[in-house]
Amino acid sequence: MNKLDYAIATQALKSADPKLGAIIDQVGVCTLDQAQHLGGLLDSLARSIIYQQLSTKSATAIYHRFLQLYPSGMNAEAILDTPDEILRQVGLSRQKIIYVKDLAQNVLTGLPTLEELQPLDDETIIQTLTKIKGIGRWTVQMLLIFRLHRWDVLPVDDLGVRSGIRRIYELDELPDRKTVMKIGQAWKPYSTIASWYLWRSLEIS
Structure with missing residues (x-):
């Protein structure tokens, strides 16, 4: 807009x-x-998972520590190669570690890119992404608002x-x-x- x-x-x-x-x-x-949020689908959804059920201040601190684990840029392989203990040290709960790694696995096995999602209607995008563990309707709606600019x-x-x-x-x-x-x-x-x-x-x- x-x-x-x-x-x-x-x-x-x-x-x-x-x-x-x-x-x-x-x-x-x-x-x-x-x-508006930056980055690709992996970054956007990982961010949303980390922010779930936390205050903005706490989530922002954890998210920044999480990003610092990947100085060359976050990617699915890097997340899957990160030991759970390291992810725990930056503040992710055990449940969120499962969610983030499941997301990374889905990206590797063929999750659509933001560009591929763009022409789809909102409900189709919601149904596509809520199949991932830890990704609910609200999380996808935040993606629609802040990343895909849906009105x-x-x-x-x-x-x-x-x-x-x-x-x-x-x-x-x-x-x-x-x-x-x-x-x-x-x-x-x-x-x-x-x-x-x-x-x-x-x-x-």
Whole structure:
């Protein structure tokens, strides 16, 4: 998306959902493009696995230590050749070591590249990648948002999205998936931009 695209998206969201529109006005210009992830599919999914169920601060520290194991660049063979004990020392849990190595094995046996995934629709990409251990729907949705730049992704299980909805709509408790999907109908075809504003809304005092 360029600045014009973001302007069109935010204007459409404000018209469709005044409550979200108020948050858009508070947060200001969308800077989602500045948060895009780099690297190939292996790097993107390994990053997502490492970040699962951890605070951003802790996950970032572990991820950087993980990257330092591969000064010449991360690749599937290098990950598989890394002893589990070394991966434990940089902070990966035993479960995440299994996931990261399974991911590397899948890359070697023919996982599609980002370029090969690009022409596919969102749901096909989700079904393709969730066959890998430790890769759930949420993880692939983060790839769709931050790596494949898809505009209409609504991660209904994301805690930040649910917390943002609870706050904006003054709900008594976190909304369930059905409620998120119902409210999110108004945000199509810009659910990704809406999700970004929901995340940012949690930073407003």
